[in-house]
Amino acid sequence: MTNPQDNQPGPEQPDEADSARTDADAPASSGDVRGGFRGDFDAEQTIRLDRPTDDDDDEDIDADSADATASSTGVAAEDDAPEDQAEAEPTVGPAPAAESGAKKPAVKVSAATIVIAVLVGLLGFALIVQVRGTSEDSTLASARTDDLVRILSDLDSNENRVRQEIADLEQLKRELTAGSESADAARTAAEQRADELGILAGTLPAEGTGLTVRFSGQIRASRILDAVEELRNAGAEAMQISSGGGQAVRIIVSTYFQDADGGLNVGGTKLTGPYTITVIGDPATMKTALNIPGGVVATVSSDGGNVIVEDPGKVTVSALAAEPDLQYAQPAS
Amino acid sequence: MIPVLALIVGVVLGVILDPTVPAAVEPYLPIAVVAALDAVFGGVRAKLDGIFDDKQFVVSFISNVLVAGLIVWLGDQLGVGGQLSTGVVVVLGVRIFGNVAAIRRHLFRA
Structure with missing residues (x-):
C-alpha cells in the first residue's frame, strides 16, 4: 500500500493540471470540462475492472515517468504501458481532447481508487449496520455505559423504594392483625366480665x-x-x-x-x-x-x-x- | 463511479449479512460513520472543485474516523462520553452542512 500511496501524487498531477488548464482555457464552459473529467475517471474504472492484475508493474512505471516528466515518455512506451504515456503526456502539453482519447483504452485504476472504494464501501456497510442495529433495538443493547449505569441505578432505587413499601405494608398488616387479635381478646374479656357482672347482678342464670x-x-x-x-x-x-x-x-x-x-x-x-x-x-x-x-x-x-x-x-x-x-x-x- | 458502486456494494452487504455490532465498538460506530460521512462529503466537494487528492482523501477519511472514535473513547474514560460524542456530532454536522452547501452551489449554481 505504501508504494502506491507515495507514487500517487505523480500521476495525479496531470489531471489537476489538466483540469486547471482547461478551466483557464474555457472558463465559460467549465461544467462541460468537468463532465469530460468525470468521463476520464469512469474510463479508468472500466479499465481497472478489465485488468486488475497489473497494478504493481504500473505503479513502478508511474514513478519513473513522474520523475522524468518531459524526457522519459519513450521509456514508458517501451514497457508496453500505453496508459503511462497517456498520463505523462499532459505535462508535456497535448490538447485535452487528445489526452482523454489516449487515456481511454489504457489507463489503469490506481491503488488509491481501490482504497477509496474500500473505504466508501466500508462506510456504506457501517452505515447500514448502524441503522439496522439502531432500528431493531433502540433500548438497551445500543445504550452507552453510563446510560446503562444510570438506568440500573434507577432500577435499584426503584426496587429499594418498592421493597420499603412492601415492608411498610407488611408492618401495617401485622399491626392490623395484632389489633384485631387484641380486639378479639378485649371483646372476649368484656363478654366474660359482662357474664360475671350479670351473675352478680342476677340477670344471668x-x-x-x-x-x-x-x-x-x-x-x-x-x-x-x-x-x-x-x-x-x-x-x-x-x-x-x-x-x-x-x-x-x-x-x-x-x-x-x-x-x-x-x-x-x-x-x-x-x-x-x-x-x-x-x-x-x-x-x-x-x-x-x-x-x-x-x-x-x-x-x-x-x-x-x-x-x-x-x-x-x-x-x-x-x-x-x-x-x-x-x-x-x-x-x- | 467505483466509489459509488462500492458504496452500493457495502450497503447491500450490510443488508444481506446483517451483522451484529460487537459491544466493544458499539458506542463508536455511529460517530465513526458520521466522521466518514464528513470525509466523503469533503471528498465530493473537492472533486467538484477539481482539487481532489486520493491520498488526502484516504488520510482524511481514516484520520477522521480514528480521531472521532478516539475523542469519544477519551470522553468515555473521562466520564463525559455522551457529551463529547454530542459535540463531535455537532462539529461534523456543521462541516457536512458546509460541504453540502458547496456541492449544491456547484451542482445547481445556487
Whole structure:
C-alpha cells in the first residue's frame, strides 16, 4: 500500500493540471470540462475492472515517468504501458481532447481508487449496520455505559423504594392483625366480665358448686337476712330463695326481706315456707359459716325452726332478677 | 463511479449479512460513520472543485474516523462520553452542512 500511496501524487498531477488548464482555457464552459473529467475517471474504472492484475508493474512505471516528466515518455512506451504515456503526456502539453482519447483504452485504476472504494464501501456497510442495529433495538443493547449505569441505578432505587413499601405494608398488616387479635381478646374479656357482672347482678342464670339451705318451721325475715349475709361473708356468689310452692326469687344486693302474713315478702314477691336458699360458692366455707356456734343454724334452732344444709355438689341458680333500670347514674370514663 | 458502486456494494452487504455490532465498538460506530460521512462529503466537494487528492482523501477519511472514535473513547474514560460524542456530532454536522452547501452551489449554481 505504501508504494502506491507515495507514487500517487505523480500521476495525479496531470489531471489537476489538466483540469486547471482547461478551466483557464474555457472558463465559460467549465461544467462541460468537468463532465469530460468525470468521463476520464469512469474510463479508468472500466479499465481497472478489465485488468486488475497489473497494478504493481504500473505503479513502478508511474514513478519513473513522474520523475522524468518531459524526457522519459519513450521509456514508458517501451514497457508496453500505453496508459503511462497517456498520463505523462499532459505535462508535456497535448490538447485535452487528445489526452482523454489516449487515456481511454489504457489507463489503469490506481491503488488509491481501490482504497477509496474500500473505504466508501466500508462506510456504506457501517452505515447500514448502524441503522439496522439502531432500528431493531433502540433500548438497551445500543445504550452507552453510563446510560446503562444510570438506568440500573434507577432500577435499584426503584426496587429499594418498592421493597420499603412492601415492608411498610407488611408492618401495617401485622399491626392490623395484632389489633384485631387484641380486639378479639378485649371483646372476649368484656363478654366474660359482662357474664360475671350479670351473675352478680342476677340477670344471668348460674351454676356451680354450692349448697342448698332449707329452712322449715317458723322463720322470720331477719333470720333469712342473717343467713344471706352470713353466706355472702363466706364468699357466696349467686343465691336464690324458693318457697315451698316452687316460686323462686334471685337474691341480689338490693333484695329485701320483709315479714308478711304467713310468709315472707322477698323483693316484692310473697313466699311461703319452707324456704330453700340455693347458693353457689365454696361449700365447705359456707357450711362452716352457717354452723358456727351462735350462727344461723343455732339461732334458727333456738327460735324453733329447723335448718338443713345439704351439699349436692353442683347447684343451679336459675331465677333471674329484673334488669336494673338506671335513671341517673352514667358510666364515668 | 467505483466509489459509488462500492458504496452500493457495502450497503447491500450490510443488508444481506446483517451483522451484529460487537459491544466493544458499539458506542463508536455511529460517530465513526458520521466522521466518514464528513470525509466523503469533503471528498465530493473537492472533486467538484477539481482539487481532489486520493491520498488526502484516504488520510482524511481514516484520520477522521480514528480521531472521532478516539475523542469519544477519551470522553468515555473521562466520564463525559455522551457529551463529547454530542459535540463531535455537532462539529461534523456543521462541516457536512458546509460541504453540502458547496456541492449544491456547484451542482445547481445556487
